[in-house]
Amino acid sequence: MILRSLRLRSFRAHAETGLEFAPKVNLLYGPNGAGKTNVLEAVHYLCLTKSFTASTDRYAVREGAPYFEVEGTVAGVREAPVDVRIVYVPSEGKKVFVNGAPLDRLAEIVGMLPVVVFSPEDYDLTAGGPSERRRFVNNILSQARPVYMDDLLKYRRARKQRNEVLRQYKGRRESPPSSVLKPWTEEIVAIGSRVIQQRHDFLNTFSDYLTDAYRRIEAVAEKPSIEYDTVADVEDLRAAGATTEAESGPPASREAVAAAFRDALDRKRGSEERRGTTLAGPQRDELVFRLDDLEVRRYGSQGQHRTFGMALKLAQFFYLRDRADTDPLLLLDDAFGKLDRRRTDVFLQLLASDDVGQSLITATQHRSFAEALDFETSAHRAFRVDRVEQKARVRPADGGTWDDRAATDIEAGTPDDRDVVPDS
């Protein structure tokens, strides 16, 4: 997919900003806090109806504004370019429009505009807690399979209901009667085993993508792998009679997963009643990342964490591309800040190549990009982002007008900055 244009209204630092993007690399550079990341966040709102940062919708509305609005024109997902618009009014929530028509459910947009985010937080994928890794899997599968997201949302709801039963009876110091608890147990088993089965089968396929991605950025012979740690040993989740294969194993059997999940809940029943909450299920899944035999989370070097994180995201790109039949959009938020020169160059070459599609990059300076990429061509484009009078200002720049001075210098130095950086 190609994001041709983007318009932000009252979105964070942006009062009113319009951008026209190039089909390959788009660089947004400027000082910290100017509003570069906001542009990427806005794009993420269009694709997945939320930010990739932990921030809430309410804070995305520019101070003093009643609502925010983001609109983009996207080519390459349907025959004709599609206009997607998201509006958020704090008292009314979010609404997504595709070619002017409102969607019944926000979830319907997820997967239509596939997107992959690279950021320094990717370090947490390997170094952080299990929830980071579950979120990674949920993100990919939700974009790849609408049914997965539906299952996931239903599972969360059913688990909440079951927890409420456990909580209520814990408060009364009684065991919940089977007539009350069992229907909820069966519901979370039915939905939860679909979630587990889909994760299992996804990870089977995904490990090949990860191996390929890792080789693209690291020449050494270490082999990355992912082990899925869920309600039962993965071997036990497969259909009876299926044999384990070396590379990608056979798919999980729904019945086997459900039986294992029910079993795990039975074993935990006593603790569940004491603690008043559900203690087994996909909400406790863990992924173990390894390089050969080395467990990355515990023993990985800083460099191995960074490379593994990048490889995971790159593998996400290729996996989603194969599922969606279009190039996912790459959003790189300050992703090069902590990378060494060699990895940066490898990655920039990849971004300029035909192997990937369009990318949007934020950085505090343009130098390493200007050396690696030719911004004189129509394939790439650079934008200078500044904060002027409490507002973000975005202006196209090209090789002739690179300007790394702070915005205040520009304001002080020239009475009319339009003379310095002509709009192209």
Add this chain to the structure above:
Amino acid sequence: MQFTSESVEALVEQFTKLPTIGRKTAQRLANYILKMDEEAVEKIAEALLAVKRKVQRCSTCHVVADRDPCPICSDSKRDPSTICVVEESSDLLAIERTGEYRGRYHVLGGVISPLDGVGPDDLRIRELARRIDPDFASDGDPPPLDAVDADPDGEGLSGGSPSGASATTAGAAGDPGADASPKDASPEERSNGADASSSEDADEGRVNEVILAVNPNVEGDTTAYYISQLLEPFDVSVTRIARGLPIGGDLEYADEATLSRALEGRGDV
């Protein structure tokens, strides 16, 4: 907007108590009422009161109706051997509009939802079981579920326990549909209903099939499961309506999750 009239402000206040009506909409409605003829406003007020004063619940199927038994339960052409179980009266109307269903109904008054304080005993599930077998455990007995592990609070709930009390508020807030009070069927009404159905020829009054037409969400699933377990000991077939594609919707534009589910639940043609 600043109102100087206390009556207008009071009206706005009342409107905001309705579901989906925010303060702005309430002000718009109040403004509109101000401009209407007095006669037209009287009609609205009368209709509002009539709904509370005249409308009652059918003591057999518990649908809101102007008389008891309701037109469907008293229609001898409707097949009494099939009962379609719905969450609310409005769901019954939706199925009636299809004109395809010739059996009778049972309105549960909601679905099981612990988060809203609604347990099985807050719904008309026992009443349903009694329509299938009038000897079904009366209020004093535990349900014949695999729950022989005793249901110590099965009755405590209706006796004003914490969750029983919260059910009333949840019913009003969570289900803005027609059913505001799920427990309004008095024991007398219930036995009347039982008499009415058993006064017919014994075999004719028999229920052969229960169709569960609850919504395909987790609460609907769980309620369906609970009912099917409860009715298992009886000689009655329990089915659930298929979740499918919205009729008239183009396959191409059907939301993909719905489509996948429809494929999963496909039946023989």
